[in-house]
Amino acid sequence: MNLKPETLAKIEAVIPRYPVKRSAALPLLHLVQEDAGYIADEAVEWIAAKLDLQPINIYELVTFYPMFRRKPGGRRIIKVCRTLSCALAGSYKTAEAFKAAFNCGLDETSPDGEVTIEFVECLASCGTAPVVMIDETLHEKVDGERARALAVEIRQAGGPASAPTA
Amino acid sequence: MTAPAQTDLVTVVIDGKEIAVPKGTNIIEAASRLGIEIPHYCYHPKLSVVGNCRMCLVEMGMPMIDRGSGKPILDDHGGQKIGWMPRPAIACATAAVPGMQIRTTTELVKQCREGVMEFLLVNHPLDCPICDQAGECRLQEFATDYGRGYSRFIEEKNVKPKRTRLGPRVMLDDERCILCSRCIRFCQEVPKDDVLGFVDRGSYSTLTCYPGKQLENNYSLNTVDICPVGALTSTDFRFKMRVWFLKQTPSIDTESSVGANTFVWAREGKIYRITPRRNDAVNDTWMADSGRELYQQVEAEDRLNACHASGKPVPAPEALQAAVALLKEGKTAIVGSARASLEEQFLLKKVARAAGGAPVHLVAHTGEGDGLLVSADRTPNLRGALLTGLIDTLPPASLEALGAAIDAGEVQTLVVVREDLLAAGLTEAQLERVRIIHLDTHRRPGLERAAVVLAGLTVFEKAGSFVNQQFRVQKFQKAVPGPGGAAEDLFLLATLAAELGGESMPSTPASVWQAMAAEIAAFRGMTFAGIPDDGVVVEAGRLAELPFVEGESLHYKPAAEAAGV
Numbered sequence: 001m002n003l004k005p006e007t008l009a010k011i012e013a014v015i016p017r018y019p020v021k022r023s024a025a026l027p028l029l030h031l032v033q034e035d036a037g038y039i040a041d042e043a044v045e046w047i048a049a050k051l052d053l054q055p056i057n058i059y060e061l062v063t064f065y066p067m068f069r070r071k072p073g074g075r076r077i078i079k080v081c082r083t084l085s086c087a088l089a090g091s092y093k094t095a096e097a098f099k100a101a102f103n104c105g106l107d108e109t110s111p112d113g114e115v116t117i118e119f120v121e122c123l124a125s126c127g128t129a130p131v132v133m134i135d136e137t138l139h140e141k142v143d144g145e146r147a148r149a150l151a152v153e154i155r156q157a158g159g160p161a162s163a164p165t166a
Numbered sequence: 167m168t169a170p171a172q173t174d175l176v177t178v179v180i181d182g183k184e185i186a187v188p189k190g191t192n193i194i195e196a197a198s199r200l201g202i203e204i205p206h207y208c209y210h211p212k213l214s215v216v217g218n219c220r221m222c223l224v225e226m227g228m229p230m231i232d233r234g235s236g237k238p239i240l241d242d243h244g245g246q247k248i249g250w251m252p253r254p255a256i257a258c259a260t261a262a263v264p265g266m267q268i269r270t271t272t273e274l275v276k277q278c279r280e281g282v283m284e285f286l287l288v289n290h291p292l293d294c295p296i297c298d299q300a301g302e303c304r305l306q307e308f309a310t311d312y313g314r315g316y317s318r319f320i321e322e323k324n325v326k327p328k329r330t331r332l333g334p335r336v337m338l339d340d341e342r343c344i345l346c347s348r349c350i351r352f353c354q355e356v357p358k359d360d361v362l363g364f365v366d367r368g369s370y371s372t373l374t375c376y377p378g379k380q381l382e383n384n385y386s387l388n389t390v391d392i393c394p395v396g397a398l399t400s401t402d403f404r405f406k407m408r409v410w411f412l413k414q415t416p417s418i419d420t421e422s423s424v425g426a427n428t429f430v431w432a433r434e435g436k437i438y439r440i441t442p443r444r445n446d447a448v449n450d451t452w453m454a455d456s457g458r459e460l461y462q463q464v465e466a467e468d469r470l471n472a473c474h475a476s477g478k479p480v481p482a483p484e485a486l487q488a489a490v491a492l493l494k495e496g497k498t499a500i501v502g503s504a505r506a507s508l509e510e511q512f513l514l515k516k517v518a519r520a521a522g523g524a525p526v527h528l529v530a531h532t533g534e535g536d537g538l539l540v541s542a543d544r545t546p547n548l549r550g551a552l553l554t555g556l557i558d559t560l561p562p563a564s565l566e567a568l569g570a571a572i573d574a575g576e577v578q579t580l581v582v583v584r585e586d587l588l589a590a591g592l593t594e595a596q597l598e599r600v601r602i603i604h605l606d607t608h609r610r611p612g613l614e615r616a617a618v619v620l621a622g623l624t625v626f627e628k629a630g631s632f633v634n635q636q637f638r639v640q641k642f643q644k645a646v647p648g649p650g651g652a653a654e655d656l657f658l659l660a661t662l663a664a665e666l667g668g669e670s671m672p673s674t675p676a677s678v679w680q681a682m683a684a685e686i687a688a689f690r691g692m693t694f695a696g697i698p699d700d701g702v703v704v705e706a707g708r709l710a711e712l713p714f715v716e717g718e719s720l721h722y723k724p725a726a727e728a729a730g731v
Contacts, residue, residue: 041377054360056376063365 001046007035011050021051025061029068038069073116074109076154079133080142083122090143091130095119097144098132101151114154178266193257193268194222204270205279205308207286207394208346209258212450213355219286219346221308223254223278225269254278279312287317289324289369290395291341299396301409305344324369332362333381335401335455336390343373343397349389356452357385357538373397384536387455391441402459403439415645416443416699418632419457420505420625422535423543423716425634426453427700430461430626430645437461437626437646445700447721448638454540464624464646468609472651474619482620482653489581489603489618490665493517497578498524499568499600502556504531504545505584506655507630508639509678511547511554512686513659513671514583518556520667524581527568528561529590532715541635541716546625549633552709553688560712564591572596579603581662584622586610605658621652628654629675631697633704635716640701641675641694 003011010031015024028047033039039062048055062068080086080095095106098117102110109116125131128140132147139150175186180197187196194204195211207219227250230239241247248267254274269275286305294300326340350362350373361379364371375381381389390398412431417440419426426449431439440461442453463469473485480488498521502514518524528551535542551557569592571577580587580600587597588611597615604616607624627648631641648654660673672678679694688704710725718724 054376056361056363056374056379059374059376060363060365064367066367 001042003032003035007031015051022053022057025051025053025058029058029061033068038072040070072109074114076115076135078115078117079120079123080117081121081123081125081129081131081133082119083126085126086123086130089129091119091132093144094130094132094142094147097147098151101148176262176264176266178262178264178268180268181270187262189262191262193224193226193260193262193266196262197257197268197270202270204257205304205312206258207304207308207344208348210348210351210392210451212452213348213351213392215259216347216351217256217259219344220256220282221279222257223282224257224260224275225272226251226255226260227267227269228263229265229267276312279308280314283309283313284318286344287313288319289341290344291323293342297342297396298399298404298409299342299393303396304394326370326372330374331401332375332398333386336381336386337399337401337404338373339397339399340372342395344395345371345373346394348392348394349373349398352385352389352392353381353383356388357383359383359385362389384454384456384540385452385538387458388442388452391451400439407433407438412438413645415626415643417625417642417645418546418634418640419449419453419539420460420546420632421454421457421544422533422539422541423546423548423635424449424539424541424719424722425546425632425638425640425701426457426539427640428453428457432626432645435646437464443699447700448634448636448640449539449720452539452720454536454538456540461626463608464626466608469649470607470609470619470621470652471649473621473653474616476617477614479651482651482658485618485620486658486661486665489620489662492579492601492603492617493521493581493662493666495578496522497576498522499571499577499580500524500526501565501568501580501582501585501587501590502526502528502551503584504528504543504548504551504561506547506550507625507628507642507675508547508550508554508633508682509630509675510583510655510659511551511556512678512682513656513663513673514581515554515556516663516671517581517659517666520663521581525568525571526556527565528557529565529585530561530563530715532563535717535719537718538720541719541722543635543715546634547632548714549635549637549706549709550631552712553633553637553686553704553706554682555686560714566591568592569596572599575599581605582616586612588612605655607652620658621649622655622658623648623652627652628656629694630656631675631694634701635714635719635722636703637706637710638701638703639689639692639697641697 011028014027018024032043044058045055048058078098080091082091102115104110107118123131123133130142132139132142174189176189177184177186178196180200180202183200185196185200194206194209197204204222206222208216227248229246230249232239238246328339330338332338353362354360361375361381365374366372387400390400411433414429414431417428417430419428427443427445429441429443430437440458442449442451444451472479473482475485475488500518518526531544532542533544577600580602582602582604584606602616603618605620605622607622625642626645629644631639633639657673660671664671672681676694682689683692716724
């Protein structure tokens, strides 16, 4: 496990905040994913050992929640909302546009490693559907055209002017 | 309204019938005491309660009390009005409290059960005709008892792995799994080997072993027993026999001095499986995997199928004649066995006395105890040998004393019961110097050297009793007939004792028990038939203070610890 020193410090700080160690399982998973980008098998075992649990206890959690990534993603994660409002407003077309722009499928990472495209459930901005979240930044009213524009922005180094806010 | 009969009892009313149960008893257990079945899947009396199957939903009510005055609210007939909760409650996680009212037969409860059954059956495959669980499947039973009788489901069923090998002895069919989590809780709580879990979510939830690990602890087959459906099956029993053809015979696990209670499942003289029999004072509802394999010894390659005299197979009476002739020459020593039943040990003592007070030796068989249901003493009946007076001290691990006696020329004939003399520390040279009468069930190294071989029966082929580490006398019954050339051990020993001593000897468990009850203080007043199915603890007296090898295990604390700590 090659976690950054900051992450390790956060992990040490978060565990004592719970009455039982086990309760820190989800916060630890989030911290590890923030750091490494995904939850490797090794991470499952590392967290289990950290919390005096068996690996299966963490494995259950990781597979239960779709927000945990089991494989490394691209440098950016494009999350396209597909809940009702966005779906009706054309989020499937938005996703198609991203897929075409980056030449990869859903839940896949583009060949250049730039992005991973995935559907998510409601991003809580139904009034401005369809919405897309790129890393931590929300983009509203993203139709196919806007998606292509965003793709161009991403391609240019630095991408859309938004450093991920951790 | 209903006052508790004792301080620790609470009275609840289930379907109009009152029952007093110990405080903390849940409603499923309370109802079962009234003979009322509340169907359930995830609840198991020996595991923690999770309440995830929802099958045990019942209606619950409490006597109403006026909040202002604190007085009971009465109905039109003067009885206390019952405040029924608008929604059903799960019986497994509801502890009985005084005055609680439960209804299990109302329309609401019926609808709940139908609803739960319908959801459980949505993704359940219809492969009952090839499913090993058929006939003992809770899902099948409750579908007929509480289901709606027909399916409204026209969509495609989920597809999940059908043949996952969870471990060397357990196979998993995920499509049949109803996610009750009994197996997961068992692994966490009993053998403390937390390897099973549910991965994924919703209708994709799948029982899995952590990748790279296996369900391979020595208690893994208990998950098969407690699986309410056919999801977990035993690799050994799988596809061998429909359960409704099998006859259950109560028996005892002979692998250690724990004496786990078992059922032996047999059909037409062939044993198909061994499962635990509930005994809350001994093994709860569990048993070790190693004990379940013991039935294989019945038809083992090296099984003794005939008595032998001078190396030739002969009928049992002829072999006995040869043995008696040898014993009459005197200078006899006996190697008894803690694997023999109580009755056999008693008769062996008679043989020793009739053979001129022949010295009796015993060999200890020890291993490492697992703290659960396999103890350090790997014989089922060492306490029996002490109680019957066959021996009066704990046996050594090897027969050095006997070896010395042979070397000194004090032994001419050796009667051996179920022991491997070479493994017990005698040398080839020593065995050459004695003539051996060997009573056993299987061929052992050096058996061909024996002058007389008496073929006996395994625990599955005879009735008798063992005394476990708690000094609990437990009986086992005959499940299958023995091989044609073998004879009842009791008959063989009784004949030897009778021929040598010139007086008749009892040769059935019941008649031996009559003699034992008369001669042995600890067994006074007992009969074989009178021993209950869950056994009876006898007064051990000073024997209890001997330094037995067993460590603490389920429902057992070593005497020294129990007294001291």
